[in-house]
Amino acid sequence: xxxxxxxxxxxxxxxxxxxxxxxxxxxxxxxxxxxxxxxxxxxxxxxxxxxxxxxxxxxxxxxxxxxxxxxxxxxxxxxxxxxxxxxxxxxxxxxxxxxxxxxxxxxxxxxxxxxxxxxxxxxxxxxxxxxxxxxxxxxxxxxxxxxxxxxxxxxxxxxxxxxxxxxxxxxxxxxxxxxxxxxxxxxxxxxxxxxxxxxxxxxxxxxxxxxxxxxxxxxxxxxxxxxxxxxxxxxxxxxxxxxxxxxxxxxxxxxxxxxxxxxxxxxxxxxxxxxxxxxxxxxxxxxxxxxxxxxxxxxxxxxxxxxxxxxxxxxxxxxxxxxxxxxxxxxxxxxxxxxxxxxxxxxxxxxxxxxxxxxxxxxxxxxxxxxxxxxxxxxxxxxxxxxxxxxxxxxxxxxxxxxxxxxxxxxxxxxxxxxxxxxxxxxxxxxxxxxxxxxxxxxxxxxxxxxxxxxxxxxxxxxxxxxxxxxxxxxxxxxxxxxxxxxxxxxxxxxxxxxxxxxxxxxxxxxxxxxxxxxxxxxxxxxxxxx
Amino acid sequence: xxxxxxxxxxxxxxxxxxxxxxxxxxxxxxxxxxxxxxxxxxxxxxxxxxxxxxxxxxxxxxxxxxxxxxxxxxxxxxxxxxxxxxxxxxxxxxxxxxxxxxxxxxxxxxxxxxxxxxxxxxxxxxxxxxxxxxxxxxxxxxxxxxxxxxxxxxxxxxxxxxxxxxxxxxxxxxxxxxxxxxxxxxxxxxxxx
Numbered sequence: 001x002x003x004x005x006x007x008x009x010x011x012x013x014x015x016x017x018x019x020x021x022x023x024x025x026x027x028x029x030x031x032x033x034x035x036x037x038x039x040x041x042x043x044x045x046x047x048x049x050x051x052x053x054x055x056x057x058x059x060x061x062x063x064x065x066x067x068x069x070x071x072x073x074x075x076x077x078x079x080x081x082x083x084x085x086x087x088x089x090x091x092x093x094x095x096x097x098x099x100x101x102x103x104x105x106x107x108x109x110x111x112x113x114x115x116x117x118x119x120x121x122x123x124x125x126x127x128x129x130x131x132x133x134x135x136x137x138x139x140x141x142x143x144x145x146x147x148x149x150x151x152x153x154x155x156x157x158x159x160x161x162x163x164x165x166x167x168x169x170x171x172x173x174x175x176x177x178x179x180x181x182x183x184x185x186x187x188x189x190x191x192x193x194x195x196x197x198x199x200x201x202x203x204x205x206x207x208x209x210x211x212x213x214x215x216x217x218x219x220x221x222x223x224x225x226x227x228x229x230x231x232x233x234x235x236x237x238x239x240x241x242x243x244x245x246x247x248x249x250x251x252x253x254x255x256x257x258x259x260x261x262x263x264x265x266x267x268x269x270x271x272x273x274x275x276x277x278x279x280x281x282x283x284x285x286x287x288x289x290x291x292x293x294x295x296x297x298x299x300x301x302x303x304x305x306x307x308x309x310x311x312x313x314x315x316x317x318x319x320x321x322x323x324x325x326x327x328x329x330x331x332x333x334x335x336x337x338x339x340x341x342x343x344x345x346x347x348x349x350x351x352x353x354x355x356x357x358x359x360x361x362x363x364x365x366x367x368x369x370x371x372x373x374x375x376x377x378x379x380x381x382x383x384x385x386x387x388x389x390x391x392x393x394x395x396x397x398x399x400x401x402x403x404x405x406x407x408x409x410x411x412x413x414x415x416x417x418x419x420x421x422x423x424x425x426x427x428x429x430x431x432x433x434x435x436x437x438x439x440x441x442x443x444x445x446x447x448x449x450x451x452x453x454x455x456x457x458x459x460x461x462x463x464x465x466x467x468x469x470x471x472x473x474x475x476x477x478x479x480x481x482x483x484x485x486x487x488x489x490x491x492x493x494x495x496x497x498x499x500x501x502x503x504x505x506x507x508x509x510x511x512x513x514x515x516x517x518x519x520x521x522x523x524x525x526x527x528x529x530x531x
Numbered sequence: 532x533x534x535x536x537x538x539x540x541x542x543x544x545x546x547x548x549x550x551x552x553x554x555x556x557x558x559x560x561x562x563x564x565x566x567x568x569x570x571x572x573x574x575x576x577x578x579x580x581x582x583x584x585x586x587x588x589x590x591x592x593x594x595x596x597x598x599x600x601x602x603x604x605x606x607x608x609x610x611x612x613x614x615x616x617x618x619x620x621x622x623x624x625x626x627x628x629x630x631x632x633x634x635x636x637x638x639x640x641x642x643x644x645x646x647x648x649x650x651x652x653x654x655x656x657x658x659x660x661x662x663x664x665x666x667x668x669x670x671x672x673x674x675x676x677x678x679x680x681x682x683x684x685x686x687x688x689x690x691x692x693x694x695x696x697x698x699x700x701x702x703x704x705x706x707x708x709x710x711x712x713x714x715x716x717x718x719x720x721x722x723x724x
Contacts, residue, residue, distance in 0.1 A: 002568075025571035110571035166593040167554070167566040238593070245592035319596040332597040333618035337646045339638040340612045343541065345577035346633060378575065386635075453572065 003163040004029035006134040006170045007071075007101055010141030012039055015176035017068035017096075018046030020056035022425065023454035024075030025110035026164035027103035031073055032457070043178060049451075051460045052396070052425040053078035057085040057100070064098040064154070065190055067182030069145040073101040076117050081396065081426065083120070089154050090124045091192060091200050095184045097145025098154040100126075105161045106284050107316035110453075112376075112393070114314065116285030118262065121156045125204055127211045128156045128262040129220065130237035134168040136220065136260060142173055147214075151207055160284050162316065163238055212263050220260030223268050228253040232276030234269070234289060235259065239282035242322040264289065273301055280325060281305035284317050344384055352512035353379045355484035356417075356446050357389045359492040363500055364389070364415065371411055375399040375427070377419040378452045390417060397426025400443055404434045407441040413500040414440070420447040420461035428468060431507075435473040438504045442496070445507060446484075448514035456517045469507050478506035485512065533586035534684045535595045537614045539605040541631045542574040546606055549676050550583050556685050556693035557585040567593045576633050578610055585685075604679045606658070606672060607631045608643045615650070624653040625679040625720070627671070629660075654678055654720050661715050670712035677716020681724065687717060 001009065008030045011019065021031040034040045034047045046063070050056035053074040060072035072082075079086060079102050086100065105111040121128045129144060131137040140157055148155045188196050215221055233252065235243045236259045244250035255276060257268055272279060273293075279301060281290040290305035304310040310325045311317070323330050347354050357379075364372060374380055374390035375398065382389040392402055403416035418427050423445050434441060447465055451457040461468075469479050480499060482492045492510070499506040536553065540546040550566055557564050567582040582595045597616045602623045605611030611626035618624065626647060630640055647653055656678045662671035673694070680690055691710055698706045 029570070109569070109573070162567060162593055165568045165570050167568065168564060168590075168593075169558075241591045241593065243591075245596060250589075250591055318594050319592045323596070330596070330598060331620075332616045333600070333620070333622070334615045334650075336615055337612050339642050339646060340609055341634060341636050341638060343576070343578040343610075343634055345542065345572050345575035348543075348575065381575065453575075455570075455574075 001134055001170045002029055002165060002167050003131070003134050003137045003159055004103075004165070005033045006138040007141045007157065007159070008033035008037070009170065009172065010138035011071045011099065012037055012045065013173055013175045014142040014145050015069050015178050016045060016071055016145070017043075017178045018060070018063045018070045019073065020046070020050050020059045020070070021073035022050050022053050022056055022078060023451045023457045024078050024103070025454055026105060026161040027073045027075045027078075027101065028454045028457065029164070030071075030101060039175065049457055049460065053082040054085060057082040057089070060098060061085060061089050061092070064094045064096045065184060067096045068179045069097040071099045071101060071141070074103070075111065076102060076104040076115050077111060077113065077395065079117055079120055086120070087124045088192060090126050090204055091197055092190045093152040093200065093204070094148050094154050095152065095182070095189070096179050097148040099141065099144045099148060099157055100154055101141070101157040101159065103159050103161065103164050104285055107161075109161050112395070114285065116288055117156065117158050118288045119286055121158070121262070122288070125208060126154055126156050127151075127214070128158050130158045130260050130262070131163060132237050132240045132258065132260060134163070134166070134170050137163060138170045138172070140220070151210065153204075153207065158237070160238060160316070162284075208263060212266060215261045215263055215265040216267050218261040218265070221265050221268065222258040223271065224252070224256045224258065226253055226255050229255065229276045230278070232257070232272040232279045234272070234279060234281045236281075236283040236289060238284055239317055239322065242317055242319045243282060245319040246323045246326060246328055259289070264292065269293070278302040278304060280310065282311065282317065282322060282325065345381060346384070347378065347381055348515050350515045351378070352448055352484040352510070352515070353382065353446055355486060355489065355492070355512075356444065356510040357382045357387050359484070359489055359496055360415070360417070360444065361387065361389050362493050363496045366497070367413060367500070371406070371413060372415045372417060373399045373402040373406065374416075375418040375422045377422050379417060379419055379446050396422055397430055400427045400430035401433065403441045403443070404430065404439050407439050412440060413442060415500070416441065416443045418443065418445055419452070420445060420449060420465055421451040421459040423465065424459070424461040424468070428472065431469070431474070432472045434505045440503050441505060442499045442502075443505075443507045445509045447509050447511040448517075449511070450514045450517045452514045452516065456514060456520065465509055474505060474507050478502060478504065479509065480506070481509045481511060483512055484510045532684055533584070533588070534602070535600045536583040536585075536683070537595060537600045537603045537617050538581040538583060539603060539610040539614055540579055540607050541610065541633065542577050542579045544606050544631065545672055546579060546581055549604060549606075549672050550581050552673070552676055552690065552693050552697060553583060553585070553683065553685070555697055556689045559689055559692055560685065562587055563590050565590045565593050578613060580614060602679060602682045604675060606675055608640070608647065608655075609638065612643070612646055620651070622652065623682045624650055625675065625682070626653070626655055627658045627675055628655050629657060654723055656716065656719050656723075658716065661719065662712055665708065665711050665715060667708045667712065670709050673709045673712035674716035677713040677718075678720040680713070680717050681720050
């Protein structure tokens with residue numbers, strides 16, 4: 001099973017009644033797995049996509065309020081969108097078991113940054129589980145609900161791309177029954193009025209000591225002693241595997257603390273500090289543990305890791321990086337020949353975005369490039385040659401609001417490009433800002449009817465785009481719908497030109513089905529016919 | 532016994548179908564397995580690779596260390612060269628010779644071939660033509676698997692059984708096409724190694 005699939009299976013077997021998520025690499029396969037799991041169908045586990053990560057997390061919190069076990073999944077940057085419910089849910093606490101599975105993407109394989117969600121969990125005072133392999137991922141999801149219910153707290157299951165998208169055997173446990181609906185014992189538990197919140201925040205602070213005790217005794221945290229005390233190694237999550245890889249039969253000559261549960265187990269770390277001359281911290285993501293141990297001035301413990309250059313400051317770990325940190329000699333194969341060229345991702349042949357951008361570029365060129373604000377999705381690929389069509393990609397929905405800001409500053413025409421799924425995720429509120437001021441700008445909604453980049457999940461925008469625009473007050477005369485096909489090129493150019501010239505807010509819906517979902521649909525039709 | 536395999540290609544070429552066939556065979560003989568895949572952005576026509584590790588002992592890392600791969604199986608010639616730093620001095624390259632050209636600066640094919648020929652152990656196979664001759668263009672990845680089969684430390688019969696299990700649901704005809712493709716790849720490798 002993929003790490004993502006192991007988590008989904010663990011959650012189902014652990015008695016989950018609902019999963020809420022918005023697609024985002026590398027977390028997408030978790031909910032997808034639940035959608036295809038027979039037991040999920042049999043139990044009617046909630047498993048539809050949410051509109052964004054914030055709505056997903058709030059639905060999760062509601063299901064927890066009602067006493068049932070629930071998982072909420074997203075990629076790391078999705079947690080920024082859901083930060084408000086995330087931080088506050090530590091103070092409300094949980095009722096039914098509540099797990100937030102957050103998938104970080106060190107090395108930015110498919111992301112804008114490589115932020116480390118452990119830092120946000122620490123900020124919110126939420127306990128974290130970090131698996132080192134697929135079996136632990138299953139086990140943590142399976143037992144995480146119980147842990148959450150024991151402390152009446154949401155827990156974070158933090159994974160990285162490598163674990164999410166790597167496959168290995170997983171042994172399942174006995175399937176647990178679901179919880180029945182049961183309201184919180186304290187009817188004001190979820191009411192964060194200041195007077196209540198102050199009291200609950202104190203409770204949350206008090207719980208930290210108990211959580212630390214749990215970490216000391218956790219099966220996921222292991223102190224493995226060894227003779228060579230010149231160095232002790234703290235290996236978080238997957239880093240433990242890279243460490244073992246570098247020694248015959250996994251026999252590390254130094255004491256090792258294998259870390260899979262936070263807050264940090266103080267006694268275990270104290271022991272390592274007492275017994276070893278120095279400490280090497282191996283962690284995927286930010287130097288979260290390392291910074292804590294090192295302290296601001298670095299004058300206490302001798303800590304090595306990302307901050308002193310023993311390990312590179314950024315990027316994903318791998319067995320070779322860990323070998324270098326350990327001073328192990330390595331022999332690589334021959335260098336990559338110079339003739340090997342980069343092969344960046346590109347639009348699929350026949351993709352509707354291509355025709356949208358071809359028309360748009362022709363019109364934009366009449367004014368000069370540098371005025372197109374885009375968003376997160378397949379259509380971001382237009383930043384690359386031969387299109388070089390877009391000038392921004394920051395966060396979900398930022399195309400609309402950045403175009404508005406640039407228009408406010410006097411840039412005319414100002415153009416935003418967003419996909420249908422990203423529009424409903426976070427574009428609508430920004431568009432309302434532009435409606436209120438009738439901001440001169442044109443929003444192109446490149447509508448392929450799916451969440452394409454993550455593999456074609458259902459888009460909550462389908463069938464609603466024009467109505468949403470009209471509903472929040474965009475002038476219907478300036479909501480134009482076009483079909484991005486080569487044969488419509490001249491007409492599409494003309495329409496774009498008209499709306500770019502309009503001194504107010506306009507929306508162009510450029511609609512054609514994603515070529516990938518179309519292919520899949522046709523293949524299924526064909527298969528049905530054959531049956 | 533441990534075999535570290537790098538599968539290489541371009542997003543959309545279906546390298547994971549090769550991985551799945553090897554994986555199925557490995558599980559049949561109770562080997563441990565870890566397989567790291569690339570999902571997401573690169574699947575849109577970018578370079579993709581998968582690290583597949585099979586062993587009779589427990590496997591630690593999901594990623595193969597550089598210099599340790601026993602074989603690079605590439606369904607595209609230029610992509611076979613991208614992962615040379617991973618190949619062990621005794622490792623093999625098994626690559627398809629049919630280029631997938633979706634970038635304007637794709638190097639001269641002859642130069643690509645010459646670079647491959649500079650390596651110590653390699654098999655260059657026109658898997659697409661062989662698959663076409665068998666009347667099933669879609670089975671070129673099975674030809675590739677057949678060409679790689681002498682180097683996998685898994686018996687040919689076990690691989691065949693794995694393919695029967697994977698394609699069994701699709702009927703006898705599909706199974707036979709894929710078995711024939713596997714055999715054709717194997718024969719080519721035996722003749723040209």
